Amino acid sequence: MDTDKMRDCPVMATIEVIGGKWKPRILWRLRDGPATFGDLRRYVGVSEKVLSENLAALQRDGIVSRQPLKEGDMVYVEYGYTCYGRSLVPVLDAMGGWGLGHDARKSERSDSDLDDIRRVS
Amino acid sequence: MDTDKMRDCPVMATIEVIGGKWKPRILWRLRDGPATFGDLRRYVGVSEKVLSENLAALQRDGIVSRQPLKEGDMVYVEYGYTCYGRSLVPVLDAMGGWGLGHDARKSERSDSDLDDIRRVS
DNA sequence: CGGTATCCCTACTGATACTG
DNA sequence: CAGTATCAGTAGGGATACCG
Numbered sequence: 001m002d003t004d005k006m007r008d009c010p011v012m013a014t015i016e017v018i019g020g021k022w023k024p025r026i027l028w029r030l031r032d033g034p035a036t037f038g039d040l041r042r043y044v045g046v047s048e049k050v051l052s053e054n055l056a057a058l059q060r061d062g063i064v065s066r067q068p069l070k071e072g073d074m075v076y077v078e079y080g081y082t083c084y085g086r087s088l089v090p091v092l093d094a095m096g097g098w099g100l101g102h103d104a105r106k107s108e109r110s111d112s113d114l115d116d117i118r119r120v121s
Numbered sequence: 122m123d124t125d126k127m128r129d130c131p132v133m134a135t136i137e138v139i140g141g142k143w144k145p146r147i148l149w150r151l152r153d154g155p156a157t158f159g160d161l162r163r164y165v166g167v168s169e170k171v172l173s174e175n176l177a178a179l180q181r182d183g184i185v186s187r188q189p190l191k192e193g194d195m196v197y198v199e200y201g202y203t204c205y206g207r208s209l210v211p212v213l214d215a216m217g218g219w220g221l222g223h224d225a226r227k228s229e230r231s232d233s234d235l236d237d238i239r240r241v242s
Numbered sequence: 243c244g245g246t247a248t249c250c251c252t253a254c255t256g257a258t259a260c261t262g
Numbered sequence: 263c264a265g266t267a268t269c270a271g272t273a274g275g276g277a278t279a280c281c282g
Contacts, residue, residue, distance in 0.1 A: 009145050009146045009149050009217075009220075010149075010216070010217035010218070010219075010220035010221045010224070011139075011145040011146075011148070011149055011213055011216045011217045011220060012145045012146065012220070013220030013221070013223055013224055014216040014217070014219050014220035014223065015136070015140055015145055015216070017220075017223065018132075019136055019140050020274095021274090021275080022275095024130050024132040024133045024136055025130045025132075025133060027132070028130050028131075028132055036243085036244090037243075037244050037245075038243065038244080041244095046275090046276085047275080047276055047277070047278090048244075048245060048246085049245090049246075049247085049275085049276080049277090050274090050275060050276075051245095052244085052245060052246075053274095053275095061223075062226075068244095074243075075243065075244080076243075076244090077243080077244060077245090084226075087219065087222075088219065090215065091215045091216055091219045092132055094211065094212045094215040094216075095131070095132045095135040095136070095212055095215075095216070096130075096131035096132045096135070097131070098131075098135050098208065098209065098212045099130075099131035099132060099133070099134030099135035099138075100131045100134070101208075102134055102135065102138060102182075103131070103134055105183075105205075142254095142255080157263080157264085158263075158264050158265075159263065159264075162264095167255090167256080168255085168256050168257070168258090169264075169265060169266085170255090170256075170257090170265085170266075170267085171254090171255065171256065172265095173264085173265060173266075174254095189264095195263075196263065196264080197263070197264085198263080198264060198265090
């Protein structure tokens with residue numbers, strides 16, 4: 001799975017925690033406050049299995065906490081950032097900020113991409 | 122590939138550019154200055170094919186530039202950040218900084234500073 | 243509601259070999 | 263040196279069904 005070469009890249013360490021296909025969306029949603037399993041499922045749009053796996057990984061890394069709650073006879077489970085997990089929010093903000101700019105740039109670029117198309121002599 | 126749900130998460134947009142198994146290491150190496158294909162191959166420790174694919178993706182996104190160079194009869198190709206790509210460096214720094222702290226935290230036995238639990242109704 | 247268990251399947255990885 | 267071509271193996275995602 002991991003080559004030892006990957007070990008000494010701190011960016012990689014972060015990506016292993018917050019990266020992948022679904023964790024970014026989970027964490028992004030959680031920035032707005034705690035959410036139940038069902039909330040996350042609907043928001044993220046992924047199967048229960050995969051959501052469950054991702055949440056388990058985030059718990060293992062100490063990023064999110066899991067908290068069963070009772071309201072009358074209903075039982076919910078709320079997920080939210082741990083104190084430690086909140087240290088990730090500025091990083092997510094930096095990444096999100098760059099991502100927004102990147103998307104904007106991609107939109108502009110479409111009209112003037114003729115330079116590559118030139119034929120070889 | 123992409124659910125449309127993933128589209129509106131700016132963190133995801135960034136991860137699609139710099140994420141994956143090898144791009145973080147490539148970009149990390151390039152922070153120290155340009156490198157040839159062979160440099161990167163040795164440093165990253167991945168097959169030519171995969172390295173090639175990753176560099177192609179980074180070029181498509183405008184992050185790295187490719188520049189063939191002649192020195193006598195030898196021909197090198199140097200890769201380095203584009204001007205735009207350099208806008209990514211602060212983001213990488215943020216991620217790298219957090220990753221370092223995370224690794225340190227994992228090393229320590231952190232029984233003492235658990236932050237969640239309790240407060241259940 | 244909040245999950246686990248199972249099975250399938252594709253997309254990506256990576257070794258090797260070859261070209262320019 | 264700097265790549266491309268080919269091909270096999272596999273990890274991970276998705277659908278579905280089922281349990282507390």
